[in-house]
Amino acid sequence: MNKSKADFIIVDGKIIDIKIKDVKGKRPLSKKELKEFKNFVNKFKDDIVQKWIDYFVYHKRDESKMTQLLEKFRELPDYRKCKQLKFNVGEIMFMSLLAILSGANGYMDMEFWIKSKKRELQKFLGHAFIAPADNTIRNVFLNIDKDALDKMFENWAHSTANTNSTSIEIYDFVGISKN
Numbered sequence: 001m002n003k004s005k006a007d008f009i010i011v012d013g014k015i016i017d018i019k020i021k022d023v024k025g026k027r028p029l030s031k032k033e034l035k036e037f038k039n040f041v042n043k044f045k046d047d048i049v050q051k052w053i054d055y056f057v058y059h060k061r062d063e064s065k066m067t068q069l070l071e072k073f074r075e076l077p078d079y080r081k082c083k084q085l086k087f088n089v090g091e092i093m094f095m096s097l098l099a100i101l102s103g104a105n106g107y108m109d110m111e112f113w114i115k116s117k118k119r120e121l122q123k124f125l126g127h128a129f130i131a132p133a134d135n136t137i138r139n140v141f142l143n144i145d146k147d148a149l150d151k152m153f154e155n156w157a158h159s160t161a162n163t164n165s166t167s168i169e170i171y172d173f174v175g176i177s178k179n
Contacts, residue, residue, distance in 0.1 A: 004029045006041045008049055015045055070094050072156045079143045092132050092140045107134035
């Protein structure tokens with residue numbers, strides 16, 4: 001899967017530049033994907049940065065939208081057949097997304113981030129959990145129903161932004177890959 005990232009250059013609380021960069025070791029987004037990504041980032045840049053600052057700098061918790069997103073993740077179909085499951089695949093995807101948005105660049109980074117934020121995550125999820133290992137995270141990424149994930153993100157983004165814009169395959173932009 002293709003992957004690129006956006007670096008926001010912020011001075012005195014204002015975005016002065018957005019640099020779209022390739023991710024080392026990954027194929028960059030195609031021209032069409034890059035155009036959609038740039039449009040998405042430019043449209044939501046102020047919201048993205050403000051939410052990040054509010055959450056990670058000021059520790060403000062607008063948990064209503066985050067809770068809505070978590071609930072959407074929890075509704076994702078579980079591909080596993082085993083009845084005794086330790087993890088909800090949607091919760092793993094949700095925590096992985098937070099890790100990626102916080103700078104995680106791979107499955108081991110995601111595992112480390114989840115472990116380092118375990119107390120906050122348990123409080124938010126509403127239950128205790130054992131942090132999933134990097135291979136568990138990888139298996140979820142490889143086997144999740146990508147069409148259901150895309151549809152879930154699209155529905156959530158539209159309901160959050162109150163927009164009817166064209167479909168954006170957000171998971172391409174947050175770093176899900178088969179490597």
